[in-house]
Amino acid sequence: MKSLRTALFPVFLIFSILTMSWGQSQAVPAKAAAPPALLAPTPEQMEASRHLAQYLIQNHYRKVPLNDSLSQQIFDRFLDNIDNNRSYFTASDVERLRKEYGNRLDDDFITGNPEGGFAIYNQFLKRARQKMAFMMKALKTSTFDFTKPETLELERSKTAPWSVDLAALQDQWRKELKYQYLNMKFTGEKGKSIKSALEKSFRNRLNLFNQQKPEDAFVAYMNAVTTSFDPHTDYFSPDMYENFQIDMSRSLEGIGAKLQMENEYTVVNEIIPGGPAFKGNQLKKGDQIIGVGQGENGEIIDVVGWRINDVVKKIRGPKGTVVRLKVLPASQANKGPARIIRIVRAKVDLQEQAAQKKIIIEKGKKIGVIVLPSFYLDFEGERQNKTNYTSTTRDVIKILNELNAAKVDGIILDLRDNGGGSLEEAVNVTGLFVGQGPVVQVSNALGGKMVLKDEEYPALYTGPLVVLVNRYSASASEIFAAAIQDYGRGVIVGDRTFGKGTVQSIVSIKRPFSMFTNQPDLGQLKLTVAKFYRISGGSTQHIGVLPDIVLPSMIDPEVVGEDTYTSSLPWTTISRADYTPVGSVSRADISMLKSEFKARAAKDSQYQAYLADLATLNRIRNKKSVSLQEKNFETESKTLKQIQDRWGDENLETGKKKKTDFIIQETAGIMDDLIDLKAQETDAPMLQKPAAQLIKAMPLGKK
Incomplete structure (x- = not known):
């Protein structure tokens, strides 16, 4: 058996569903900076692109035809990665970018030229800055009507076309703001603290977008290229690979979870057996981490849009210390409200x-x-x-x-x-x-x-x-x-x-x-x-x-x-x-x-009651939109919590594992x-x- 293992592949025995994908941003700077110049690939990134193309073409299990079909796949996947909810690009943005780059990305890939990816990413940053500025202004000037029968479409890449113009895009932003407000309210925030927390979050994210570096654009684009071959093929920049090695060796104290980036969210990819998250049994694969707080009472910092390395640094810490994670549970299809999970850091046992x-x-x-x-x-x-x-x-x-x-x-x-x-x-x-x-x-x-x-x-x-x-x-x-x-x-x-x-x-x-x-x-x-x-x-x-x-x-x-x-x-x-x-x-x-x-x-x-609750849960998950009426939002949130309390592995109030395992x-x-x-x-x-x-x-x- 050993000889077979040794002869096969260098990491043959440590296969898992681990994927560490691209991140978009970095630690929050003290003050907002003026929007930087357009990002452009460095000579090292141009060189890396050429080598990546050779490795993928020659060694990947899937032999992908290098044609315009691949180019369109990379284009669509890149847009889906950076704007999965169709919240940044307008229809005219997409039409212009597709016309210019849609059929040339395969040729650029072969020659190792990532400039098309950078152009698309720069347009994303432009719209992202506009969105954060709009959200901060709307938060101060708008009066929210939570009795109005409005809905917000979720996962719009599957359900809705791109917004026809900037006005339509801004209406989408307005609805997102109402949704975030309701989410925070039913997570536990109240009154003025909600607006204060949201304003701080938007300001921090604007600062993040203003501090982007070529590495952010390059890793984001390379992820679209590599995952066009298959979802488990990934590029790690030198800095990202250092964290990957630490993760595999499990040598630092933390929560015992492998994380990846999906769109703007840090997502739990795997719970490591023997780690604190595994023993706590509250954090699950697929949960989206949207905030991180230190200690029992430390402020929970919004981490949506952060670079994966910086989220990891926030979560890691000395053994015995507490970290609090604000998550959107996968069991609820990552719909609100969020949950606060308390974990004591430790090494994997x-x-x-x-x-x-x-x-x-x-x-x-x-x-x-x-x-x-x-x-x-x-x-x-x-x-x-x-x-x-x-x-x-x-x-x-x-x-x-x-x-x-x-x-x-x-x-x-x-x-x-x-x-x-x-x-x-x-x-x-x-x-x-x-x-x-x-x-x-x-x-x-x-x-x-x-x-x-x-x-x-x-x-x-x-x-x-x-x-x-x-x-x-x-x-x-x-x-x-x-x-x-x-x-x-x-x-x-x-x-x-x-x-x-x-x-x-x-x-x-x-x-x-x-x-x-x-x-x-x-x-x-x-x-x-x-x-x-x-x-x-x-x-x-x-x-x-x-x-x-x-x-x-x-x-x-x-x-x-x-x-x-x-x-x-x-x-x-x-x-x-x-x-x-x-x-x-x-x-x-x-x-x-x-x-x-x-x-x-x-x-x-008992089993029939379980099936009935599962049917209710699936009905909520499968909804293409969420109600922005407070009464309906609250009712749905309570229903999700009740189902989790009845059948989940742990009680949401105490966080303690239940004695009876129904399954x-x-x-x-x-x-x-x-x-x-x-x-x-x-x-x-x-x-x-x-x-x-x-x-x-x-x-x-x-x-």
């Missing part, structure tokens, strides 16, 4: 990241639950051949041994929110349930195929198995769940998984060698170089793993998932690997379990049915061999 177990009783049956937050591995400990380095496989072996001693009747493996991790561990843990054999296939850009197998571990557990997944289960989690499904080893329950079936590698953008200079690199490129495929031949990419029995969660599938990215690689197939299904669960078994679950759920008042309860009912079904077929013991025997039999340095 690897013990908190480790697999954990519990035993629950369902109709007199003992059911073991293994919670696996990620597929973790102490890479350095493995490299040094240490005896007791941390690994998922070791921990799961220990837990299986303990569950065997407890004589459990079945096991639920909980992979909800598991965003991936070590491929080696995913392969080895799969072996603990299916035995030695193929687990996943990898195909590179040249069409070469590699089958990765578990070659070390026999099946330790052969009894009833349910794997619980949700929309946040990605990468390594999907590989494990897909293998269990393809082998017919267990029942997959929950939501469709994320659908990330691609592999990325980090490459440095190096200048040509010269014995007379020692100039630094021009940044780094995170490049998609391969795809994962199930052993049955289909990819996990885009579609993910479809559950055998759907148990829907409150996660919004329109916000979270590979299929929400317009440039994601498609679902494809390759030839089937040579493997033999174990047949623990047949399609007939699945059909029977579905029928039993459906019949039970129809009589379950686990429902999954236990399915497991009960599976145990009964299997009991009719066989009396075979569920564990073949105590796990401790396997560990004892291995030489030092092995798992």
Whole structure:
């Protein structure tokens, strides 16, 4: 296994759904500055552009035709990135820019010329400054009428054309101002403090727009170029890459979350298992961070539009100190009102990241639950051949041994929110349930195929198995769940998984060698170089793993998932690997379990209430606009809060994790049915061999 891993890609084992995209601004200066001159690319950025083009054309998994179609894709994606809500450009702006640059960006890309991107970005800055000036003036001179039946269209790139002229654009700004006012009011602000906070926010953002640098324009444009190939290919400037390295090493105190920029917002991309945010259980993937405050009572600073590096610097801090985040929850489709989340900074605790177990009783049956937050591995400990380095496989072996001693009747493996991790561990843990054999296939850009197998571990557990997944289960989690499904080893329950079936590698953008200079690199490129495929031949990419029995969660599938990215690689197939299904669960078994679950759920008042609340939540999420009438806005806000209080992982008032996990309860009912079904077929013991025997039999340095 090690030789395969080493031969494949430099960062093969640390794949995740991490994306660190472009940021737009920097820390707030003390005083507003006059609008600067138009931004223009530096010689270093022109050079970096040429190298980026060569890397993408030659090495990216997707071979994109270099034509006007690519040019239009880059153009549209760039506008969508910097003006997703169609709040800065008018129709005439877009028409003029498209006419001048729409069909030439592909040629500029090949020659490494980013000047077209800079021209578009300069127009964005012009309108952005106009908007902030308008908002500050309107805040002082306008009288808000919150009884008027007005609405604000949301996600206008999907629902509305560009504003016909500046007057129409200003009317859009006026409605946005009312929306922001209502949002702040129902977050907890009152009276004059709302206007004061909004004015400060707009003034700070105007200062930010006036302090833009060429790097901001360059990174924004390069992000539009790279994500036209696929959503996980990114350019890091030298400064951004430094933060990326810190993030991956987890060496600084913080909240334990990976962040990215989407449009003007800092978005939570991943919650790191074992970190403060993970333990607090309030911050979720997809949440938009719109403000950061220090300590228990420090002022919450608006960070909309800030450069990602500067938001990260605000959130990081000494261990034991408090940071407060103002977020728009993804569970509400990032609609208001905002929530204030309190987090105590700390380092990531690897013990908190480790697999954990519990035993629950369902109709007199003992059911073991293994919670696996990620597929973790102490890479350095493995490299040094240490005896007791941390690994998922070791921990799961220990837990299986303990569950065997407890004589459990079945096991639920909980992979909800598991965003991936070590491929080696995913392969080895799969072996603990299916035995030695193929687990996943990898195909590179040249069409070469590699089958990765578990070659070390026999099946330790052969009894009833349910794997619980949700929309946040990605990468390594999907590989494990897909293998269990393809082998017919267990029942997959929950939501469709994320659908990330691609592999990325980090490459440095190096200048040509010269014995007379020692100039630094021009940044780094995170490049998609391969795809994962199930052993049955289909990819996990885009579609993910479809559950055998759907148990829907409150996660919004329109916000979270590979299929929400317009440039994601498609679902494809390759030839089937040579493997033999174990047949623990047949399609007939699945059909029977579905029928039993459906019949039970129809009589379950709690489950029906859950579905009713989910339908209400989806209705609110799917609305193309939001009411600007205070009464309606308040009613909707209260409804969202009530649903979260009833079914969320934590109580919004206390922030404490709830004792009862509703989804686990429902999954236990399915497991009960599976145990009964299997009991009719066989009396075979569920564990073949105590796990401790396997560990004892291995030489030092092995798992």
